[in-house]
Amino acid sequence: MRSNQRIDQWSQQVYQTLDLFQENLPRGLGLNIVFDQTPYVEDRLNSLIINLLLGAGCVFAVTVLMMGWRSALIVGCALPLSGLMVFAGMQWLEIPFHQMSITGLIVALGLLIDNEIVVVDEVQNNLKMGLKPIKALKKSVNYLFIPLLASTLTTVCAFLPIALLPGPSGEFVGTIGVNVIIALTFSLLISLSIIPAITVYFPPPNSDPSSFLPLRWFNEGFSWGWLTQKYRWSLHQLFKYPILGILLALCLPIIGFMQAGTLQEQFFPTADRDQFNLELEFPASTALAQTRSQVLEARQLILEHEGVKNVQWFIGESEPRFYYNLVEGRKNEPNYAQALVETESPEISRALIPVIQKELDKVYLNARVLVRPLEQGPPVDAPVELRIYGSDLDILSDLGQKFRQELSQVSHVTHTRDSLSENLAKLGLQIDEEKSRLTQFSNANIANQLNSTLEGVTGGTIVESSEELPVRVRVNGLQRGDLDNIRSLYLTENRQSVPFTSLGNVTILPEINQITRRNGQRVNTVQGFVEMGILPSQVLSEFQKRLENANLVVPSGYTLEIGGESAERNNAVGRLLSLAGVLTIIMVTILVLSLGSFRLAAVIGVVGICSVGLGLFALWLFDYPFGFMSIIGSIGLVGVAINDSIVVLTAIKDDPEARLGNPRAVREIVIHSTRHVLTTTFTTTIGFVPLLLGGGGFWPPLAIVIAGGIFGATLLALYFVPCSYLLIKRT
Structure with a gap:
């Protein structure tokens, strides 16, 4: 397709x-x-669309709670407007409507209305102060233009590494970054044009303290006098001792960075599919008929398990690429077979994989059995790999056997293999030179006649439909497969027939199946496969410790390299970081120009760094592994988490008294900004609820990192930023 x-x-x-x-x-x-991908795609897209609508509903409900129904309706206008503009942008950029593009919309869902919330709140405050609608509009737009532009540009810069990520990982997740950038761009345009114009025509209602409390909340948004009083008291106390406020605000980020080393690592999790893969690999000399017989037996054993719907075998080659990251490439291998096993549910698949692995291991002692779930992310040949580079095949093979022996003793490793251990049987000709000269047979003549007899010669062609097929003539299979029959063959020269045994002897010699190379160098790749549910990083760590204790010496001129999931993760992270340096400089430039101070830009930079610590803290708290999607979330989080801090710091700078470091004025500015800061935090966080409710191991780490980081960054915006500003002014 x-x-x-x-x-x-x-x-x-x-x-x-x-x-x-x-x-x-x-x-x-x-x-x-055998297989139809359509139901899986439709089910996944329908699920994502439902999650998108659910997220939009949750965001709107939170906006009603925090700002009242009038403000919620105005802010809510941005969702369909931005959504339509994003779809137009996707159409223009030829971005298809698939899992990643929809997920990009879900990620951007809470971010779409952040600017609108700030604008609506500011316009309404100006209207409450008695300004005419046009003046309130102009004042709000002029006041918010620079901070909203700066926060949008920094967020765009944070998602650019994701959008521009090269390689397989970039092809996989790049659309998320592209859609977030498109959404943020249109959101900024709407927030500075359409939203303020609508807001001035729907002025806020006059506050009536005597009205029924739930009705007042519905009209004006949530407000609790006791809570406001306690919040004001906390600001008053901490602003008297800004160093204390800074230290308290940094506690959670520091804990997050300290716990980062204890997080388990998982590059990409397994897929939630009612299917899994099964590979059977027999010794290299196994005939196709023998493989077929063993495969049919294995099929019956698998079908006996409750919950298995079907087993489709592909003998002598890899199965078709029915899933996006399957590794193909095995063809014309009579000793190899691969199966697609379909079950009634993903839960049954996860339960059956270890059971079938152990069962088939006991039945096929001379075969390598790999029962593996379908996985997310770019394709990886094996979870754990060690590559040995060198020139001498014997040394490479010997080293491979030693490292493979160490790997096989690591716990939770089911099977191991190396690329130079497979030997094929080859006929070795030992010619008696004196007898061959007497009978006038040359070595080349003997080799050519044996090749023609055993491998055959083209004797003609037949036409089938529109295709011309060659006809090869050779001795029958029984004679080709028997060493004694080969020895009894006759060779002809000058009308003289001579038995081959009178000229020499035939022996069977082992020969390496194939010489593997990587980047032009000979390599022996040692691979390890792990049990279901075991993280490859855990196995790799234990393997590396065993290698250190074993003191295996690699000769001069030979090098080792870690492959598998670890190498793919490092390559992906390296590609991300290669773009991060330039974009960080751009972000710093934007902050310095918008804030007019290197020290204030440094404060925002600390907020961005601390937000990553907060994201790591959330991962540790909810016991999720640290993987590629967590890294993607952390990069995007840096740009999102600093938005509220930029707005608060800009508001402090623009107030005449607060600018001079007056604690009372700074407190009032922070209290004034709290409603839209909390609203943007809640709406952004609640937008990730659908990804969390979807379950599985793929999307929740991304959602946890961003949602946890943004939620914690609210404390940084309301406490750390003003305390840092006061400290700077005092010093």
């Missing part, structure tokens, strides 16, 4: 074609649909 096709429409055309083809098949022949 072409990349610009919709699978639901394309599959209908395929089924129509198959129906016509089946009608013309001879009696007794039929078609069996």
